[in-house]
Amino acid sequence: MIGVVRRAARGIREHLYLFFVATGVVAAALVLLGTFALVVVNLQGLVAGWQQDVHVSAYFQPSLGVEDWAEAKSAIAGRVEVDAVSLVSPEEAAAWMTERMPEVSEVVGELGPSALPASLEITLRAEHRGAEAVDAFAESLSASGRFAEVDYGREWVGRAGSFLELLGMLGVALGVIIAVAALFLVGNTINLVVLARRDELEILRLVGATDGYILGPFVVEGVAQGLLGALAALGCLQAVHRGLLVQLDDILPLAFGAESLHFLPAGLVLALGLGGVLIGALPAWVAGRRFLARLP
Amino acid sequence: MIPIGPVIRLYHIVKSYGDRDALRDVSVTVDKGEMVYITGPSGAGKSTLLKLLYGAELPSSGKMLIGGVDVSKLDRHSLPTLRRNMGVVFQDFKLLPRRTVGQNVAMALEVIGAAEEQVRRRVPAVLNIVGLRGREDDAAGVLSGGEKQRVAIARAIVNDPPILLADEPTGNVDGAMAVEVMEILQAINLRGTTVLVATHDVGLMDRFPYRRLRLVDGKLVAGAAPRARA
Ligand SMILES: Nc1ncnc2c1ncn2[C@@H]1O[C@H](COP(=O)(O)OP(=O)(O)O)[C@@H](O)[C@H]1O
Numbered sequence: 001m002i003g004v005v006r007r008a009a010r011g012i013r014e015h016l017y018l019f020f021v022a023t024g025v026v027a028a029a030l031v032l033l034g035t036f037a038l039v040v041v042n043l044q045g046l047v048a049g050w051q052q053d054v055h056v057s058a059y060f061q062p063s064l065g066v067e068d069w070a071e072a073k074s075a076i077a078g079r080v081e082v083d084a085v086s087l088v089s090p091e092e093a094a095a096w097m098t099e100r101m102p103e104v105s106e107v108v109g110e111l112g113p114s115a116l117p118a119s120l121e122i123t124l125r126a127e128h129r130g131a132e133a134v135d136a137f138a139e140s141l142s143a144s145g146r147f148a149e150v151d152y153g154r155e156w157v158g159r160a161g162s163f164l165e166l167l168g169m170l171g172v173a174l175g176v177i178i179a180v181a182a183l184f185l186v187g188n189t190i191n192l193v194v195l196a197r198r199d200e201l202e203i204l205r206l207v208g209a210t211d212g213y214i215l216g217p218f219v220v221e222g223v224a225q226g227l228l229g230a231l232a233a234l235g236c237l238q239a240v241h242r243g244l245l246v247q248l249d250d251i252l253p254l255a256f257g258a259e260s261l262h263f264l265p266a267g268l269v270l271a272l273g274l275g276g277v278l279i280g281a282l283p284a285w286v287a288g289r290r291f292l293a294r295l296p
Numbered sequence: 297m298i299p300i301g302p303v304i305r306l307y308h309i310v311k312s313y314g315d316r317d318a319l320r321d322v323s324v325t326v327d328k329g330e331m332v333y334i335t336g337p338s339g340a341g342k343s344t345l346l347k348l349l350y351g352a353e354l355p356s357s358g359k360m361l362i363g364g365v366d367v368s369k370l371d372r373h374s375l376p377t378l379r380r381n382m383g384v385v386f387q388d389f390k391l392l393p394r395r396t397v398g399q400n401v402a403m404a405l406e407v408i409g410a411a412e413e414q415v416r417r418r419v420p421a422v423l424n425i426v427g428l429r430g431r432e433d434d435a436a437g438v439l440s441g442g443e444k445q446r447v448a449i450a451r452a453i454v455n456d457p458p459i460l461l462a463d464e465p466t467g468n469v470d471g472a473m474a475v476e477v478m479e480i481l482q483a484i485n486l487r488g489t490t491v492l493v494a495t496h497d498v499g500l501m502d503r504f505p506y507r508r509l510r511l512v513d514g515k516l517v518a519g520a521a522p523r524a525r526a
């Protein structure tokens with residue numbers, strides 16, 4: 001074990017330039033992947049914020065009266081999806097309209113206080129704010145026959161959801177493309193390393209080294225490349241993240257409705273590290289084996 | 297691995313490269329402790345014969361026993377075992393020029409997992425045998441041809457293999473140095489190692505007379521069996 005690490009260290013020392021080229025390729029690939037992940041993570045936060053604003057407005061049938069409103073309100077308040085319900089009477093609706101839209105206040109006044117329908121303003125619990133959940137909930141309200149109209153900004157919820165889904169798929173596709181490209185680039189660099197060390201490998205083979213003995217240091221070097229590349233990439237991502245925070249300090253709360261940009265969560269940081277190890281070690285192993293197979 | 301009596305036996309060995317036969321129906325016996333030349337003109341099949349012996353190539357047909365073990369269909373996993381029982385020396389030395397003499401020699405011990413203490417003891421000992429005492433820390437790349445070949449020989453014998461193969465070991469070494477290399481091989485043979493030397497240097501063979509396996513165009517034309525039995 002110690003022998004493998006020592007031989008790997010010697011290999012790195014003897015081909016330091018190629019080692020850093022391979023490490024740089026790993027780092028570059030991870031920076032690309034990490035940047036994309038950062039964007040997705042923050043957009044997800046943003047959309048989650050929008051979803052918090054989702055609330056359902058249900059407008060009563062004009063034929064219903066005050067008792068019906070109260071009964072409907074308490075029935076709906078008892079449902080598991082519901083966080084809060086408030087009743088908006090026609091008078092309150094008129095007052096709100098008059099305040100918000102002075103240009104229509106005259107019309108509202110002429111029509112009389114009960115011209116606008118009474119409604120329920122319903123806030124859903126966080127876990128029921130997804131597009132489908134909201135759809136189903138609104139559907140059930142409509143089906144009850146009490147309401148003339150159920151309104152919940154379906155477009156927003158739906159679009160935000162499918163946008164996120166699209167981003168996620170794009171992320172996976174992009175990740176695969178970048179990972180494959182990185183594997184090939186690292187593979188090519190390692191082929192150069194193998195070529196530079198062909199004499200050594202040939203001699204090792206000649207004096208009776210096993211495949212494992214020859215491949216071991218290659219894989220260790222690959223892991224080192226991956227870890228070092230991942231560290232460098234995380235450093236870069238951190239720097240970019242901080243830089244953006246400083247630059248966007250003023251507009252962030254406005255644009256995002258969130259306090260700040262998030263960095264990658266621990267799980268993704270770990271995934272980035274593992275990805276680095278894979279991108280570093282796998283091509284090393286493959287290139288080493290391929291060369292060994294051709295060796296006399 | 298190595299019994300008394302024949303250490304190498306080839307039966308009707310054929311080696312073809314495409315439609316070209318590098319060895320044709322070669323049958324040979326080499327006894328334990330023998331020193332033998334493999335000779336013949338360029339392209340006769342000398343190197344090919346050695347390659348079969350150290351497992352770099354497999355015979356197209358025929359049977360090959362080394363130390364009583366059939367190696368005619370040797371698989372990948374057995375190759376290291378074969379190589380650990382065999383030192384090989386080439387015309388072009390095959391040293392790592394950027395490493396020291398000591399590091400080059402130590403490689404053959406490290407691959408068999410020798411302890412550091414053993415490396416420290418054995419490396420100077422074999423360098424002493426090849427006349428390079430105290431040169432451990434010299435870079436291998438700056439040595440003369442004769443010195444390089446002696447380092448290669450030291451590496452080949454450092455783990456005491458029963459068989460030493462040398463393919464034109466004096467090909468890149470001139471005059472007096474070639475004689476020195478032959479003297480070292482002779483000394484190694486005298487310590488009990490079976491030595492096979494491929495060469496077409498008639499002068500050297502006359503000066504160090506041993507059995508000559510003579511190949512012409514892939515066919516063995518002389519020296520198939522040890523002298524006592526020939
Ligand atoms: N890898 C190979 N592919 C094709 N032909 C080869 C190969 N190795 C050797 N040969 C042929 O086999 C014959 C014997 O070669 P070799 O054993 O190297 O001869 P020698 O060492 O006696 O000079 C030559 O004709 C050579 O061209």
Ligand SMILES: [Mg+2]
Pocket residue numbers: 342343344463
């Ligand atoms: Mg030859």
